[in-house]
Amino acid sequence: MTGNSRFAVSVHVLAYLAYKTGGQVTSAEIASSVSTNPVVIRRLLSALVKARLVIGHKGAGGGFGLASSPSNITLLDIYRAVEPQPDHGLDRFSPNHKCPVGARIETILRTAFFKAQTSMEAELARVSLEDVHQQLKPVCPGKH
Amino acid sequence: MTGNSRFAVSVHVLAYLAYKTGGQVTSAEIASSVSTNPVVIRRLLSALVKARLVIGHKGAGGGFGLASSPSNITLLDIYRAVEPQPDHGLDRFSPNHKCPVGARIETILRTAFFKAQTSMEAELARVSLEDVHQQLKPVCPGKH
DNA sequence: CATATCGTAACGATTGTAGTTACATAATCA
DNA sequence: TGATTATGTAACTACAATCGTTACGATATG
Numbered sequence: 001m002t003g004n005s006r007f008a009v010s011v012h013v014l015a016y017l018a019y020k021t022g023g024q025v026t027s028a029e030i031a032s033s034v035s036t037n038p039v040v041i042r043r044l045l046s047a048l049v050k051a052r053l054v055i056g057h058k059g060a061g062g063g064f065g066l067a068s069s070p071s072n073i074t075l076l077d078i079y080r081a082v083e084p085q086p087d088h089g090l091d092r093f094s095p096n097h098k099c100p101v102g103a104r105i106e107t108i109l110r111t112a113f114f115k116a117q118t119s120m121e122a123e124l125a126r127v128s129l130e131d132v133h134q135q136l137k138p139v140c141p142g143k144h
Numbered sequence: 145m146t147g148n149s150r151f152a153v154s155v156h157v158l159a160y161l162a163y164k165t166g167g168q169v170t171s172a173e174i175a176s177s178v179s180t181n182p183v184v185i186r187r188l189l190s191a192l193v194k195a196r197l198v199i200g201h202k203g204a205g206g207g208f209g210l211a212s213s214p215s216n217i218t219l220l221d222i223y224r225a226v227e228p229q230p231d232h233g234l235d236r237f238s239p240n241h242k243c244p245v246g247a248r249i250e251t252i253l254r255t256a257f258f259k260a261q262t263s264m265e266a267e268l269a270r271v272s273l274e275d276v277h278q279q280l281k282p283v284c285p286g287k288h
Numbered sequence: 289c290a291t292a293t294c295g296t297a298a299c300g301a302t303t304g305t306a307g308t309t310a311c312a313t314a315a316t317c318a
Numbered sequence: 319t320g321a322t323t324a325t326g327t328a329a330c331t332a333c334a335a336t337c338g339t340t341a342c343g344a345t346a347t348g
Contacts, residue, residue, distance in 0.1 A: 003147075003335095004305055005233030011256075012239060012249045019245050026324065033243040037307050042325065059315025060323040075256060089149030092337085095156060099177040101163050101280060105156045108279050112155075112219060112271050120264035127256050135252050136245060147304095148336060170293070181338050186294065203346025204292035236306085294345075303336085313326075318319105 006082045009034055010044050011132065014053065014078060018070040018133045024063030044082060051081030070129035076121050078129075088113040150226045153178055154188050155276065158197065158222060162214045162277045168207030188226060195225035214273035220265050222273075232257040 016033050017025055027038040027045065034041065045064055048054040055067045066073070090109060095102030160177050161169055171182040171189065178185065189208055192198040199211045210217070234253060239246030 003231060003233055003236075005236040006305090008233040008237045008253055011253060012237075012245065015249055015252075016243075016245045024324095028324085033240050033246045035238060035240045035246070038325095039308070039327085040306065043306095043327085046326070056325070057315080058313075058323090058325045060321095061316060062314085062324050064325095087147060089147055089152040092147075092149040093152045093156075094179060096177050096179045099160075101156065101160045102177045102179070104280050105159055105276075108159075108276055109152055109155060112268070112276075115270075116264045116267040119267040120260045123260040123263040124256070126259075132249075132252055132256075136248050150336090168293095172293085182294095183296085183339070184337065187296085187337095190295070200294070201346080202292095202294045202344075204290095205347060206293050206345085208294095290348095292345100292347080295343085296341100297343100298341085299339085301336105301338085303334100305333085306331100307333105308329100308331080310329085311327090314324085316321100316323080318321085 006044060007079055009036070009040075010048060010078050010082045011075065013041060013044060014048070014066065014070075014073065014129055015132050015136060017054065017064060017066045018129050019136060021066075024057060024061065024065060026063040030064075047082045048078075051077065053077060053081055066129075070133050073129040074125045075127045075129075075132075076125040079121070079124050086113075086117055088117075150188060151223055153180070153184075154192060154222050154226045155219065157185060157188060158192070158210065158214075158217065158273055159276050159280060161198065161208060161210045162273055163280060165210075168201060168205065168209060170207040174208075191226045192222070195221065197221060197225055210273075214277050217273040218269045219271045219273075219276075220269040223265070223268050230257075230261055232261075 027041045031038040031041045097103045171185045175182040175185045241247045
């Protein structure tokens with residue numbers, strides 16, 4: 001399985017929480033919107049709680065809610081909360097250091113990948129959860 | 145297995161070809177520099193040939209060489225030649241369209257991912273194989 | 289024709305993801 | 319207090335992708 005859907009699903013989850021402001025939202029309700037199993041949602045929410053983007057409450061009447069205003073949460077915050085460190089294949093890559101090219105290429109690649117990654121993350125940081133929420137609104141005047 | 149090392153290895157391969165200008169270079173020789181199996185290298189080279197970055201010759205005395213000058217090849221060219229279309233998990237993602245959030249989130253995500261991807265690719269396009277070659281040189285005055 | 293080399297199919301081992309079941313833990317409320 | 323509701327997380331399975339490897343046909347050279 002290459003690539004995962006954790007980031008996409010997490011944005012969906014947070015967008016849902018932004019959409020359903022006020023009360024607690026259960027993992028089952030979110031799972032229904034995402035079309036998946038509640039455990040999958042709770043696993044992601046576990047990471048989002050650790051990253052302080054979400055607050056969870058156990059027990060009857062429990063559920064989840066945003067930890068801060070949607071305008072204070074960016075896609076980059078979500079990305080970093082749920083995506084493993086991007087390695088671009090570099091940790092699976094151990095060239096022959098006896099070869100001049102093999103000895104140097106790793107550092108060169110690391111630098112190039114870092115710049116590309118940074119550029120991508122800057123773009124994610126430009127979009128807030130509030131932006132996503134706004135794009136959701138026009139077409140969804142009603143409630144779920 | 146998440147992520148692949150195709151791009152990293154491919155840059156190494158092309159850097160090696162840039163380094164060994166002149167004659168034909170065999171997949172076995174490249175594999176030795178990368179520390180892998182010649183078939184793995186030939187599989188990548190197959191994609192690089194299709195993308196017109198490399199020219200291959202069969203038979204005795206055969207091998208591979210760059211199809212154009214290193215300054216005419218960017219990391220983005222290599223990236224596009226060997227990486228599958230990035231989906232960011234979106235094709236594994238089919239939310240509940242009966243939910244207002246589920247109905248709209250896909251388009252929103254697609255737009256955001258496209259911008260992030262474009263930004264990353266622009267950064268890759270800024271680096272040429274000649275740049276990589278230059279970074280290789282100072283430390284490697286000798287031959288392999 | 290003998291040799292060197294590519295091109296590619298096929299297979300297995302490894303790994304990560306997602307879905308599912310199960311159950312302990314914790315909070316609410318009658 | 320005890321029933322109920324919900325989270326937290328471990329464990330297991332199914333599945334897909336990558337990589338290394340073997341094998342072998344096709345092709346070019348001399």
